[in-house]
Amino acid sequence: MIKWMKEHTLVSLLLCVFLVVVIAGAVMYGLFGGYNNSLDAPAEKTFEVHFVESGDLEEQLQTLCEDEFGKQGLSFTKKEVLLEVDTSTLVSGYDKVLTYTFAESTSSETLQKAADAVNEAVRGQDDLLAADSFASMHVLESKRFYEPAWRGAIALAVAAVVALAYVCIRYGMSCGIAGFAVCVHDMLFTAAIFAVTRFPVYAMAPVLYAGAAGFMSALLWVFLCNRLRPALKEGEGRTSEEIIREVVKDSKKAVIFAAIPFAAAIAVLGIAAFGGATFLILPMLVSVLVPVYSVLFLAPEIAIPIRAAFDRRREKASAKKKYVGKKKAQETEE
């Protein structure tokens, strides 16, 4: 093993980096019970005021609540006025809910105090009382669904196998196996990066990023294979290692240029979209950068020994075919 690692320094190093990141990701995932899904607000507190719309009641209630929050030293993260709907028809009427969202760490007692104070104030104002205004605080904890995540992981793994089986048929075993290896590497590496960095992501995002990474690595690897195939066919008299290294060296710019539009499109859309969409789109850059790195550095290192092994087998097979018998061989020698 150590001998093999010494002989293949680069690929060993890259695999070590991969293993370290993936193991660290798995540990972090286990320790924190998943990714950092803070964007999905897995736990929060809300302050809700139900009322029936009339005149400037909404503004009055907002002022009342926010004054009370000020007195209690509370600061909310989000404010919304939601429309109540009929549960059978989903049609809205005049009932509304003024909703303030607070961080999970906000004191429930202080929020309850604020709710009591608002209700007390409502009782003192006839118009608010007539509008059935009522304030309450709530502690929310959202529950996760695991089926989409594990089904997604299986889907991506099977998709990688099938897609790269096509590569095996069209470009040869070495390209197929190397392609499968980088595809799986990229998906795991991408997913692990988000677990290690604890970068805030939406619950559904890591599978999506892994899927995008698998797509990109398949794309870039086939792009490279399209250059490798003619070179390997025409490159008689040279070893496949020499040819692969030369093609990869010549194609570095092309692969990077092929990836740049994807990265640019993600960056522009991510930055221009602002707000929540930015947090979902911009991290997808990782799904482009990881495949560029692995296709240029890791995939050739995997493809070369496999190709060499297949070449040796082919040579042996062709040598066997050429066997003409001892006598004839001696005669030819003479």
Added chain:
Amino acid sequence: MNKIKSAVALFLITVLILGVCFMCAVSFSYGSEGKTFNSIVNMMSKDTYLGNMLADGLVDNYVGGSYSAVYYPEGVISAQEHADNLAGLLEAVEEAEGEEAETRQKAYDDYEAKYAEHGSVYLDKEVACDDDGAVTEEFEAEIEEVYTLLRARLEKIREEGVRLERRDDYTFGITLPDYSGSAAIMLNYFSYTGNVVMGYGSDADSATKLTPADGESVRDYIKGISSGTGATGVSYVAIEFTKKGRELVASWTADATSSSAVTLFFYVGEHSVISLSAQEVINEGTIYASGSGSSAFTESTAKATAVALETALFTAQPETALTIGNAVRTPAAFGDLAYVLILAAFGALIVGMAVFFIIRYRALAAAHLYTFVIWLLTMILLVWGIPMLHFGLDAIAAILLSGTLLCVADVTVFEAVRKEYAAGKTVSAAIKAGYKKCLLPAIDLHAVLALFAVIAFAISLTELQVFALTLLIGVALSALSTIAVSRFHWVALMSFAKDKAAFCNFRKEVREDD
């Protein structure tokens, strides 16, 4: 292709593009009754993160976002309901006099003593907690069962944006996406608890219900429940019977004729969710209920009904009933501007792409832009038209990747043609040779990506499934566009050019003589 043919073809394509662009992007009011034409981009289903108000600006015409409701288990009421009831009783006390006032005061005191405060909810001491307000173990176990049931139902719906939350320890908040098209059915049906019950008769209330013998359950009669949509587009709920169930249904419908139909009812607990009119004897292993008229199932309502029944059949049922509290319309989680900003960002990307192509290829850029616009419009129409798809962040990611793939593929082909031309061929010969050279690699590239997407779509759920399907469509269209559409536009547009090389911004290689 000669000039006249090219002109006619390009004119027709341009008119078509403009027409579809108009349908996709422009909303307006017309007529004296203030009717509204909403663009496809406006009407397209949107996920819970994105949302958009339709052109006529009515509140109920908001597309996207979600609906949320709170389920209260038996023995739990909201602080508002508690306060309202107490206020009503107090008002009654104040209005009464003498003995009546004492009776009403007692009712008030009893009500006040009946409930224990638990944060923002009140717990009934007879059901949920003891006199000191400590929640009983039985009630805790009931709540866990409710949670398991709701979780099973929401997970089986397999739609993105579905959310289940525990509120104030003993109530449950559920959020269902607007695009599902069956949020009302789900809000109601998912609150039903109890086992599946079969019955027959003339109406749901007076129907004769199956009473399983000792040691039997309804699972001895029903094997499974699922939903689907047939080739004719009719959605149904399929109920598969055991041998015993089949015989029972046959006996119930033995006297059914077209003039005196027998209605079969399927309940979840006390609530009828399917009624099926039989006009002849039903002696089938599986029956398919599709509803009729306004109560005909859609794909999503059939799925919601099947999930409610299936979970009632196979999941442990809590004894507690659930009451739906307030339900609210939740607009897009990213705010109302998010959708417009994303469209604007796409616009900026398209402009950037156009500038790059014009600088690099001059007039040839028009061939790519024609192709790209056709690709984009087809994507919009398909995302709008395919019921499973909706415009969400997963679809955006897929459109972004497949759109960029089309651009990269076109650039690769253009560069191959440029090389052929530089090597000494005429422009027409270079196009032919360039496309020939790129055909197989392009097919291979798109085939690998399409395979990846199709497998991911077949196995995955929710977000990844939408992403994979959109990607599959995008990649397939990209392949078609690169191989055929782009080339057609190139040839058609180039037929007007006097200097074809200048049209493409191609130059011959300058060779120095020795």
